[in-house]
């Protein structure tokens with residue numbers, strides 16, 4: 490099967506879903522894409538640790554984590570996904586076993602296991618590895634309360650990995666991206682992620698009330714910056730589940746751009762059945778239907794992130 494990257498770089502026409510939405514999406518991608526066969530983005534000079542958070546559930550955190558990660562891997566980057574949600578949805582989408590007992594983020598955070606000992610390779614996508622989350626992680630919010638330096642467990646585990654860091658420190662085999670998929674809350678798990686990451690990516694669903702609740706997230710980010718991680722910044726906003734047929738979606742996207750400006754990726758992710766079906770096959774949309782609008786938009790968003798990040 491061809492990857493979305495190969496499809497986007499070939500001159501073949503896109504997968505034909507003759508809905509107005511699909512057409513609109515195709516159109517905008519074709520317009521934006523410009524020249525065919527663009528080169529893969531360069532590797533960043535050092536590992537970028539990207540936290541994907543929004544305390545609202547169902548806004549596309551997990552979907553965006555796994556698809557951005559898969560897209561970047563297809564673009565030749567070396568990527569690690571850390572599943573920090575006890576639901577383990579990112580693990581499912583990447584076909585990584587996450588029943589009780591498999592080495593997981595719980596071992597990393599609560600038992601003090603080394604990151605290298607809890608990583609599994611994603612079977613379908615070269616260059617992509619995963620730390621799965623098991624249901625044990627649900628107890629970690631409480632178990633961690635009594636642990637020393639409870640908010641910096643993840644950060645310590647990540648920086649201790651020999652393949653995390655600059656080219657000079659970690660060599661050619663280094664991870665280019667570490668994505669952390671957060672649960673829908675602002676508890677100790679998300680706090681660990683915000684202390685560990687340098688970049689925060691916030692998926693925002695193009696829906697009414699999209700910006701509601703974000704104030705609380707931004708306040709938490711400011712608190713973490715002031716006391717725990719001065720390097721943290723909101724680097725990327727991704728508008729998800731965009732329905733090009735509705736004025737509401739366009740209005741929300743515009744409002745998000747007014748509010749966050751430069752940080753908002755130009756590419757929005759359309760609402761697409763293919764995107765939501767993929768996890769039930771243990772896949773990302775990048776392998777499940779690489780020519781679909783959702784896959785092509787995630788690929789474009791990943792390219793944008795890789796290019797923009799050059800100055801992060």
Ligand code: ADP
Nearest residue numbers: 546547548549550551552730759760761764765
């Ligand atoms: P979160 O991790 O923020 O809770 P998810 O990524 O699990 O959110 O997404 C919530 C639901 O929306 C899931 O059922 C997912 O399949 C669906 N979904 C996410 N993105 C899209 C999309 N672009 N098109 C259609 N469905 C989507």
Ligand code: MG
Nearest residue numbers: 550551574578
């Ligand atoms: Mg999720």
